Amino acid sequence: EYRSFSEIGTGSQASVYHAKHIDSGKRVAIKHLQDVLNTEMKARAVLREVTIHKSLSAQQKGERFVPQMKDLKVIQFKDDHIDVYMVMSYGGQSLASYMQRNRHRYNESTVIHLYFNLLRSLAFIHS
Numbered sequence: 423e424y425r426s427f428s429e430i431g432t433g434s435q436a437s438v439y440h441a442k443h444i445d446s447g448k449r450v451a452i453k454h455l456q457d458v459l460n461t462e463m464k465a466r467a468v469l470r471e472v473t474i475h476k477s478l479s480a481q482q483k484g485e486r487f488v489p490q491m492k493d494l495k496v497i498q499f500k501d502d503h504i505d506v507y508m509v510m511s512y513g514g515q516s517l518a519s520y521m522q523r524n525r526h527r528y529n530e531s532t533v534i535h536l537y538f539n540l541l542r543s544l545a546f547i548h549s
Contacts, residue, residue: 424452424509431516435467440512450492453508460503468506475508478543489513 424441431438436455443450458468472494479491493509515523528536 424450426452431518435464438516441509449512451489451510451512453510455506455508457503458506472506472508474547475510478546 423445424443426439426441428440429437430440430451436453439452439454441450441452442448455468455471457464459465472491475489475491479489489510489512491508491510495507495509496504497507498504
């Protein structure tokens with residue numbers, strides 16, 4: 423369904439790739455979480471992340487800095503490990519790269535927008 427282009431970023435739990443949906447041609451970001459049942463702690467973290475992304479996608483639809491979850495794929499391999507692929511909207515860049523590229527050049531409305539979304543997301547997580 424998707425054709426991967428390049429890695430956008432990587433962290434301790436996952437890698438994120440820029441890809442294109444083959445049928446529609448829309449660009450997406452795919453977060454690949456490997457071996458999600460490796461430990462109970464990792465399984466709980468992945469479940470929490472998926473739940474939060476789904477809820478935030480519904481609450482903050484169309485927000486510039488909040489990726490929308492489009493699809494979720496769970497794949498079990500022959501050796502019984504399970505990987506999760508979270509397909510999300512692609513904003514053209516990560517928030518980190520946006521902030522680095524525009525260092526010290528934020529207008530007031532952008533700063534307010536960023537902080538508002540950050541605080542709204544934190545309020546949701548703590549609710």
